[in-house]
Amino acid sequence: MMSKGERLKRLMTLIYCSSYLVQIKHLI
Structure with a gap:
């Protein structure tokens, strides 16, 4: 059972990983 935190x-x-991937896509 996971806590809220x-x-x-x-x-x-x-969210951080997905935004990072989007940035890489734009660079390429």
Whole structure:
């Protein structure tokens, strides 16, 4: 069972990774 903090942290990591990938796409 995940706590609210763990869930939020996971969500933030996912958002960070997706935005990072978008930036790389624009560079290429």
